[in-house]
Amino acid sequence: MGANRYTEETFNMKFWAILCLTLALGCAVPASASSYTWNFATTPNASLGSTTHIYTSLTGGITLTATGSSTLFYKSSGFGETGLGLVCHERGCDHEIEAGDSVTLSLSNLLSHNITGATLILSSLQPGETGSACDGFTCVNFGSGNNASSVNITALLLDMQKNHVSNLIIKAGSGDILLSGLQVSTAAVPEPSSLMLMGSGLVGLMGIVRRKIRM
Numbered sequence: 001m002g003a004n005r006y007t008e009e010t011f012n013m014k015f016w017a018i019l020c021l022t023l024a025l026g027c028a029v030p031a032s033a034s035s036y037t038w039n040f041a042t043t044p045n046a047s048l049g050s051t052t053h054i055y056t057s058l059t060g061g062i063t064l065t066a067t068g069s070s071t072l073f074y075k076s077s078g079f080g081e082t083g084l085g086l087v088c089h090e091r092g093c094d095h096e097i098e099a100g101d102s103v104t105l106s107l108s109n110l111l112s113h114n115i116t117g118a119t120l121i122l123s124s125l126q127p128g129e130t131g132s133a134c135d136g137f138t139c140v141n142f143g144s145g146n147n148a149s150s151v152n153i154t155a156l157l158l159d160m161q162k163n164h165v166s167n168l169i170i171k172a173g174s175g176d177i178l179l180s181g182l183q184v185s186t187a188a189v190p191e192p193s194s195l196m197l198m199g200s201g202l203v204g205l206m207g208i209v210r211r212k213i214r215m
Contacts, residue, residue: 036060036110038182040084044076047087062113064182065106072103075178081124083178096124096176097131103179107157108166113186115158120151120170121181129175135160135168144175157184 036057042048052067066072071087073095084103085096097103120133125144132139133151138159142151153168160166170179 033116033186033188034060034113035183035185036062037184038064040066040074040179040181041076041082042074044074046074048072048074062109064110066179067104067106069101069103075124081178083121083123083180085176085178094176096178097170097172098176099172099174102169102171105168105170105182106166107160107168110184111157111161111166113184114188115154115161115184116187117183117185118152118154118157119183120153120179121183122149122151122177123180124176124178125149126175129177130173131177132171132173133168134171135163135165137163137165141173 036059038055038057040055042053049071051069051071052065053072054063054065056063066084068086073085073087074083075085075095076082081094081096085094086098086101086103088095088098122131122142125131125142127144130141130143132141133153133156134140135156138156140151140153140156142149156168160168170177
């Protein structure tokens with residue numbers, strides 16, 4: 001009789017413990033991983049009329065602000081020369097980001113996410129032309145390659161998060177460049193409400209086990 005009672009109590013304790021843990025884990029549903037792309041293609045071959053312009057990701061609605069060292073210009077002339085540049089007035093200039101000039105991207109709305117990958121897309125990189133992407137602490141340098149270049153800046157964005165800075169400066173070194181796009185991937189993270197539910201479930205589990213042990 002005593003053995004049967006012990007077995008029944010043990011079974012009940014395990015049953016309620018497993019049920020409570022299952023509910024806790026079931027409530028903790030993580031947010032899905034996401035990928036964001038900003039395309040700096042706006043008005044072909046025209047000045048944007050300002051030194052600043054707001055871009056919104058194609059999915060997710062995250063905005064970033066581009067600020068040029070002079071008025072922004074969108075260039076689309078074929079031959080790999082498509083992207084965001086700067087207005088220039090010197091004879092023979094081609095409205096790209098000239099040597100020594102820059103475009104700054106304000107990423108404050110992005111850096112609150114759990115970033116796992118980031119690629120900067122450039123164009124119009126001719127042989128011998130170079131540039132850099134910097135956050136004030138660290139720089140990633142890039143060079144020419146088939147009129148286009150994909151630069152991995154994941155470590156740079158993680159450094160920006162670590163140092164609490166939001167401005168990414170794209171600067172031309174030798175020659176001139178165009179800024180075509182930005183691609184960023186983020187990891188799934190648990191929602192705060194899910195974490196609270198999971199915590200409540202685990203607390204309940206501990207209470208049940210403690211009560212059964214006392215009995």
